Amino acid sequence: MNAYRADEPLWAAVDAAITDGAETAFSFLERLVAAPSVVGHEQEAQDIVAAELARLGFEVSRLDVPEQTAAAAPGGVAQAPYAGRGNVLGRINPGRSPSLLLNGHVDVVPAEAELWTSDPYTPVRADGWLTGRGAGDMKGGFAMGLLAVAALREVRPAALAGELSFLSVIEEECTGNGTLAAGNAGVLGDAVVVLEPTDLSLLLGGVGVLWIEIEIAGVPAHAESADRAVNPVHSVPAILRALAEFENEINAIGDPVFGQVARPYNVNVGTVTAGDWASSVPGRARLRVRVGFPRHWTPDEAFDRARAAVLKTDDPWLAEHPPTVQPVGFRAEGYLLDDDHPLASAMARAHEAAHGTAPPRGVLGATTDARFYLNQFARPALCYGPASRHIHAIDEGVELASIVAGARTLARFIPAFFATEAQS
Numbered sequence: 001m002n003a004y005r006a007d008e009p010l011w012a013a014v015d016a017a018i019t020d021g022a023e024t025a026f027s028f029l030e031r032l033v034a035a036p037s038v039v040g041h042e043q044e045a046q047d048i049v050a051a052e053l054a055r056l057g058f059e060v061s062r063l064d065v066p067e068q069t070a071a072a073a074p075g076g077v078a079q080a081p082y083a084g085r086g087n088v089l090g091r092i093n094p095g096r097s098p099s100l101l102l103n104g105h106v107d108v109v110p111a112e113a114e115l116w117t118s119d120p121y122t123p124v125r126a127d128g129w130l131t132g133r134g135a136g137d138m139k140g141g142f143a144m145g146l147l148a149v150a151a152l153r154e155v156r157p158a159a160l161a162g163e164l165s166f167l168s169v170i171e172e173e174c175t176g177n178g179t180l181a182a183g184n185a186g187v188l189g190d191a192v193v194v195l196e197p198t199d200l201s202l203l204l205g206g207v208g209v210l211w212i213e214i215e216i217a218g219v220p221a222h223a224e225s226a227d228r229a230v231n232p233v234h235s236v237p238a239i240l241r242a243l244a245e246f247e248n249e250i251n252a253i254g255d256p257v258f259g260q261v262a263r264p265y266n267v268n269v270g271t272v273t274a275g276d277w278a279s280s281v282p283g284r285a286r287l288r289v290r291v292g293f294p295r296h297w298t299p300d301e302a303f304d305r306a307r308a309a310v311l312k313t314d315d316p317w318l319a320e321h322p323p324t325v326q327p328v329g330f331r332a333e334g335y336l337l338d339d340d341h342p343l344a345s346a347m348a349r350a351h352e353a354a355h356g357t358a359p360p361r362g363v364l365g366a367t368t369d370a371r372f373y374l375n376q377f378a379r380p381a382l383c384y385g386p387a388s389r390h391i392h393a394i395d396e397g398v399e400l401a402s403i404v405a406g407a408r409t410l411a412r413f414i415p416a417f418f419a420t421e422a423q424s
Contacts, residue, residue, distance in 0.1 A: 010156065011353075011412065017151035018407045025147040025407075026130065026400060028052050032139045033123040033132035037106050040080035042170045045106045046088045049142065049168045056150055058090030058166060065170065065181040073299040073331035074376060076175025076211070087178050088168040089187060092149075092160055098421030099163035100414065101189030102145045103179060103369060103381075104196075105172030108134035115394050129389070131397040136388025140398030141195030142168070144386050147403065148410035159415035161422060165189060172369050174211070174329045179369035183377050190421055191343050192373045192381035193410070197388035197398065200351065200406055202344055204382055205257060205336035205363035206371065207264050208293040210302045211329030213286055214239055214310055217321050220283035230317060232285035233274050238315035239287060239323065243267045246291075246309035253294050257336055257363055264365035265292040267306075288328060292365055295334030303327055335371035336363065343380040346420065350413035351384075355405065359384075384409070 028048075037045035050060050064086045070078035088106075111120035111133040118124055120133040130140070145166065152159055167187060169178030196203065216239070218232030247267040258264040268290045275282030293302040307325040337344060339361055351359040373381035386402035389395075 013155045014151050014411050015408055017154045018147055018404055018411060021147055021150050021154075022400075022404050025143040025150070025403065026125075028146070029130060029135070029139055029143040029398075029403075030123040032106075032142060033130070033135050034121055036121045037108050037134065038110050039107055039171060039174055040085070042085055042106050046086075046168060049106060050088045050090075052146060053088070053090030053166060056146060057153060058092055059094060060088065060090050063087040063089055063182055063185060063187065065177055069177045069181045069184065070175065074333055074372065075177050075180050076171070076330045076332070077328050078177065079171060079174050079329065085170055087170060087182050089182070090166040092164040094163055096161075096163045097190075098418060099165065099189040100417055101165045101167060101187070101192045103167045103169065103192055103194045104138055104142050104145065105170070105178065105369065106139070106168050107170050107173050108137070108139075109173050109392050112394065117395050120396075125400070128400055129397040130400055131395050133396055135398040136197050136396045137391040138196050138385060140197060140388065140403055141385040144403045144406040145195045145410060147407040148414065151407065151411050152414060156415060159418065161415075161418040163189075164414065169369065176330070176332060176369050176372060179372050180376070183372050188373070188377055188379055190379070191417065192370065192379055193347070193413075194368055194370045194381060194383045195385045196368050196383040197385045197391065198383050199387045200384070200402060200409070201360040201362060202347055202382055202384060203364055203368070204339060204344060204361055206334060206367040207258070207365050208295060208297055208299065208302055208334040209330045209332040209367040210291040210293060210299055210306065211327060212289050212291060212303065212306055213326055213328040214289060215324045216285045216318065217323070218281065218283055218285065221281045223279040223281060226281050229281040231281050233282065235313075235315045235318050236272060236285055236287065238313040238318060239310060240269065242309050242313045243269065243289065246306065249309075250293060255294055257295070258365065261363065261365050265294065266365060267291050290330070293334070295336065299331035299333060303331075330367070332367045333371055333375050335367075335374045337370070337374060337380060337382050341380055344382055346417060347382060347384055347409070347413055350416060351409045353412050354408040
């Protein structure tokens, strides 16, 4: 912290630039939230990101996501064709060493619009929060990261002494294939900060995550003869019981790293669909399920165990007509950055210099794209971002003050990273 104290007037000027630039960052965030970037429809939002990166002096390029990225784990099963969809990359000082990469995902989960207080893609500011789908997860992180960069370019341009990249990716919410494709193409850094919403804490690890689809076959018919047909919906409770038992078994497996997480391995039934007419017996029922699993399992092992659990149901119809199970999205490995890694220590020092207290550090019973940098590319990565509420839920939002606070941390971390790495 003494190194920061030595330049207190300079940091005061940086903080003033962040404060002055906050409204511009919030306006950018509003435009980004207003672009409904659900999977398969990300490009309007990507155009907004590209324009903002260019305005801030980044060299901007587009990166394709090759179809083969989805061929096998750790890639996820693709959700839509990749033609016409892709990542956006901005770079300052390309090719210069050391290099730092800021990563964010532009895709958002769907919104049950009729349940929201207002239209989910019309951003609303109230009581210090900006509400809208994706505001928290994680478009607020884009605003935070670029606000810090804008202040540094205004007050301390020479502090951006290495290559600073900003990568906006697709499909983080379902596969991670955007980040994986970029990494495969060599878009990496000596270190990576993923701007996920962390309430200004350091997120260092996550569990494995698998998506599966379970299909139950029935015997369709007119409702008049439903008593002589087989409605697959009647077997859904047996599948739910099997999944609940599987979840209990997984959570009995100990991992000290996740000791502070009450239930790290949730098995969540996200969608249940069957039939298309009230007077028809449906021919099949489908459940899409998210499975959290321990770090020492591979995605293939998690799939085999989940499938075996589903096939152990106590339903007589399913015993004779086993459901089919297939992967349909995430095949994500668990990951962890050591608590005492220099990247974590450097970010903690920057946060403390900006705010006077050390940030919390922890892990999460979920996943982020940080896993690829650690597992596939041997690059240190952590998540740090603003405070959010109701992510993946109704009236999602981001706290505007935390965007400013997080930008103050990043504005200290980025110059210190370049200076320290240049000397090592």
